[in-house]
């Protein structure tokens with residue numbers, strides 16, 4: 231077996247062992263590497279370039295709603311973190327503490343932020359006096375730390391990269407509007423840029439953010455085991471944090487009130503979703519809009535005499551594509567073209583251009599799509615118009631393919647037996663009636679390991695019988711196992 235074949239064949243476990251496939255793809259596509267610290271990973275340049283492109287697309291969307299970026303400290307004094315009981319109860323098991331500064335033991339231990347409400351809200355309390363100081367609309371890009379014993383690159387690491395938005399408002403309605411607006415920003419970002427179809431909805435009481443009034447979420451279906459991945463959440467915190475942290479203001483009538491808060495976050499877990507939704511037995515498949523390299527050019531020549539002709543044609547093509555696509559020319563001479571094809575497929579580059587002596591003679595390039603493997607010859611002088619079109623077609627096709635997977639693996643289920651069967655068979659999402667009782671929710675979780683992913687905004691209307699107890703219900707929920 232030659233090396234080229236081996237590179238691909240090691241991914242044979244796509245169907246059999248999806249979890250193993252995931253680990254392999256992350257490593258071979260050079261997205262991340264193991265770190266010498268338990269629970270942590272190093273994001274490698276290719277993975278980080280992907281994250282930067284994602285950041286850019288999400289950042290302008292957030293700013294377009296009037297939000298500004300700022301930065302708050304990494305450390306939170308224990309007394310502040312513990313001020314909100316539910317919040318600390320939810321996060322306590324995952325919090326890491328700094329107890330020493332230099333050689334001196336600290337009088338008060340400092341938590342490494344698991345999320346930043348407890349450091350941001352006290353600042354808002356200082357900044358807000360009157361209703362005229364509201365709303366405060368701030369976002370920060372940072373990393374947070376939640377101690378993790380079962381790490382998985384991007385999906386579950388102790389330290390992870392994200393953005394967290396924190397707003398304060400003078401009314402509950404305004405906070406609710408903001409909470410939903412940011413969920414819509416996430417939906418638009420994830421569907422448009424990452425080609426990931428999602429189901430937006432509300433979390434049940436037991437699944438909501440610790441201390442929140444309501445949590446909204448977008449849920450995506452992964453390939454392989456068809457489990458769910460929570461891909462972004464937005465929380466209406468009510469005036470709860472306002473009261474606890476003393477964010478008080480004088481309203482227009484001169485009365486004292488507490489501010490209403492929201493917080494919302496999207497992390498690099500969504501890279502995990504890109505890998506698992508779009509990937510296949512050949513590796514990663516990146517959505518063109520965020521792919522670090524959108525088009526790779528592989529020059530093909532055998533004899534030195536051919537080299538110059540090919541290289542100069544390649545230079546011309548590269549130049550003509552400079553303003554229309556992110557292009558990389560793979561000039562390595564210690565790898566065969568076949569090796570390069572496999573490697574760039576593994577890395578999920580949307581388009582590959584092959585240019586050899588015969589192509590140069592015919593004034594054309596061979597263009598190969600990563601999503602369909604379709605091959606076509608395109609005249610060199612048409613590349614600058616055709617490549618951007620093809621990238622758009624690939625983006626659309628990837629979304630449509632993922633949407634089909636989501637639809638085909640979602641079923642309305644009316645008996646508990648059928649629900650159990652589907653969960654056990656990794657058959658995807660089940661839409662079921664639920665009475666709203668936590669006992670029923672808990673029973674499903676204990677017996678099947680499936681959870682209520684969300685109460686979709688898109689409700690069928692009408693009523694039905696609770697999947698567990700048979701009681702009257704007017705709420706349909708999505709149940710599935712989740713990462």
Ligand SMILES: [Zn+2]
Pocket residue numbers: 664665666667670696697698699700701
């Ligand atoms: Zn019930």
